[in-house]
Amino acid sequence: MTKINAPKGFVDILPADSGRWQAVEGVARQVSRLYHFSEIRTPILECTELFHRGVGETSDIVHKETFTFTDRGDESMTMRPEGTAGVVRAAIENNLLAQEGARLKVYYIGPNFRYERPQKGRLRQHHQFGAEAFGIAEPQQDVECILLQLDFYRRCGLKDLSLRLNSLGDGESKARYRRMLQEFFRPMASKLSEDSQRRLEENTLRILDSKDPRDVEARRGVPSAYEALSPRSRSHFDRVQQLLSEQKVDFAVDGMLVRGFDYYTDTLWEVTAAGLGSQNAVGGGGRYDNLVEQLGGRPTPGVGFGSGIERLLLALEAQKSVPAEASAPLFYLISHGPAAADANFVLMQELRHAGLVADMDLSGRSVKAQFKIADREQAAFCLIRGDSELAEKTILLKSLATGEQRPVPVDRIISELQAMR
RNA sequence: GUGGCCGUAGCUCAGUUGGCAGAGCACAAGGUUGUGGUCCUUGGGGUCGCGGGUUCGAGCCCCGUCGGUCACCCCA
CATH class of the missing domain: 3.30.930.10 (Bira Bifunctional Protein; Domain 2)
Incomplete structure (x- = not known):
């Protein structure tokens, strides 16, 4: 194709x-x-x-x-x-x-x-x-x-x-000025650029902002529009x-x-x-x-x-000043194993309903790969769960800026995140 | 519509007198059986824009064509 x-x-x-x-x-x-x-x-x-x-x-x-x-x-x-x-x-x-x-x-x-x-x-x-x-x-x-x-x-x-x-x-001033310009340029028409010779009758005013050196030269001493106002x-x-x-x-x-x-x-x-x-x-x-x-x-x-x-x-x-919209922090969920991935998929939606920006890998990649994605996407925090966290009903909250992490009870995670937003 | 310059990996680009298509970055896997950025190893990736021609042989030379870019005209 x-x-x-x-x-x-x-x-x-x-x-x-x-x-x-x-x-x-x-x-x-x-x-x-x-x-x-x-x-x-x-x-x-x-x-x-x-x-x-x-x-x-x-x-x-x-x-x-x-x-x-x-x-x-x-x-x-x-x-x-x-x-x-x-x-x-x-x-x-x-x-x-x-x-x-x-x-x-x-x-x-x-x-x-x-x-x-x-x-x-x-x-x-x-x-x-x-x-x-x-x-x-x-x-x-x-x-x-x-x-x-x-x-x-x-x-x-x-x-x-x-x-x-x-x-x-x-309108009248404009027409008057146009006539003034035509009278001014006609005697020297042959010295104008080809474009401006055509403009002389069709679009007289345009001769004024031509960049052609011949036109720049020709319009020295041209009457100003102000005179025709x-x-x-x-x-x-x-x-x-x-x-x-x-x-x-x-x-x-x-x-x-x-x-x-x-x-x-x-x-x-x-x-x-x-x-x-x-x-x-x-x-x-x-x-x-x-x-x-x-x-x-x-x-x-x-x-x-x-x-x-x-x-x-x-x-x-x-001028190197690039405008950007302030973006809300991203919470990236990381799962070790399919059971944690299922639980995180549910939690992710709860975060979103609570007004938090959340995302996670959906393709079962390694924990390391998930972290790399979180880093690339400039996540502020990772929420990490494996079998042991599932058993303890906790989730690890890790700051990607400082590298620090601590366990948080799952039933308190949303209020914790909202508090630090 | 007119003119200059440029088309090689996802990106930026090298490629010698015409002789096996490359680098850096990016991407993926591993080093670490559950932890990112830095580092190391390995890997996947190409119709050299396209079509003709010259040649034993073309990314390279010639012709055409398409695309991009900058400028003219004009405008945001």
């Missing part, structure tokens, strides 16, 4: 790693609760139309990176490439934003799918912790989302991160910065920061971290005041972020 592998860019999260995932997810849930965001779980599969209307036809993510297929009913379906569009769809569909003045603060943890070539920090299935806040257009809401995201990193122990901020303004967008962005400063948050305004979704308006931000390789963004977000209306809801402002779990774990690993 030929071996079957996971699809390219899809990876297993193995027992050796799942503790780290649980730790990080635990922090996400805890910090979300503190900021009074509630969990929402939306489907992984959505109608393709949602992402075309939401994320945008011209964005690369929808244009060439979606897992899209036709289902048995001839409907075009797409594995979600990001979290926001589905959340907005769900909020509209379930009338969570139907009332005037409706507010909604939600978070999610789950997988996203993008058909790309894998590299360090990039997979075809990756996981994000994200949060979205609807109904508040004030800059305070942008800042609350940023603070939530940074607090998440802080509680995970992530150091060495930097927050970059930009504003492309509302409407007075309202300008004061919104100023206020966001002011509020962040009041919170003593370090940030840098980066006029070259552009993000991949078409729906962003006004504020957008990105957090980068050390140790991630070339793909160094650990999370990013922004405001999307037109998205709810675009997807058929009542006009409702929104702002939120998404943060990559894999990249966070990579960054934590690089």
Whole structure:
């Protein structure tokens, strides 16, 4: 039989790693609760139309990176490439934003799918912790989302991160800036990279964050987005910065920061971290005041972020602070002979019912082998029984840390163990 | 979609001008007839990614292919 592998860019999260995932997810849930965001779980599969209307036809993510297929009913379906569009769809569909003045603060943890070539920090299935806040257009809401995201990193122990901020303004400001850029770049179009020459008409803003040296050179003296901002967008962005400063948050305004979704308006931000390789963004977000209306809801402002779990774990690993969930001590039962093994199998279940983590060998291995397993599994204590203990109605309690052992009457063993837990 | 690098034991890797496929770790048994970690002995493990070609002979050379990885594009 030929071996079957996971699809390219899809990876297993193995027992050796799942503790780290649980730790990080635990922090996400805890910090979300503190900021009074509630969990929402939306489907992984959505109608393709949602992402075309939401994320945008011209964005690369929808244009060439979606897992899209036709289902048995001839409907075009797409594995979600990001979290926001589905959340907005769900909020509209379930009338969570139907009332005037409706507010909604939600978070999610789950997988996203993008058909790309894998590299360090990039997979075809990756996981994000994200949060979205609807109904508040004030800059305070942008800042609350940023603070939530940074607090998440802080509680995970992530150091060495930097927050970059930009504003492309509302729809009119964005269109104005786009025209300014086209006028700026057109006279020197031939000096741009091939990609950027194409972008000039289709996706002008993207020229700003190109890494190609020719583009870096060409955009010297390029007008900043701030110049194109409407007075309202300008004061919104100023206020966001002011509020962040009041919170003593370090940030840098980066006029070259552009993000991949078409729906962003006004504020957008990105957090980068050390140790991630070339793909160094650990999370990013922004405001999307037109998205709810675009997807058929009542006009409702929104702002939120998404943060990559894999990249966070990579960054934590690089800085050598590996999160781990505190684990309860393991009690490993050791049997000499089949009669003791039978008795221990019964006792093991009593330990578990008493809330103690217990395990034992079920394959009749030698006592020595059982001890080796207990050691490998990092058991805290061994409970040892043979014929003589059975006769005396005792069991030996041995600490694997100190090597000390003493007999304990079987009918008192559970209360003894609970006392030292 | 494009480019660089890498595929040999469960893991990390050696393998000389083409000449009997190896080491360390891990795993198993024993040293100790009822006691782990350290130590010693022994043992099981291989389609050298796959398919062709050159050759008396290929892990090694050539062609193709698949997979992995890093980078570009783009993004978490």
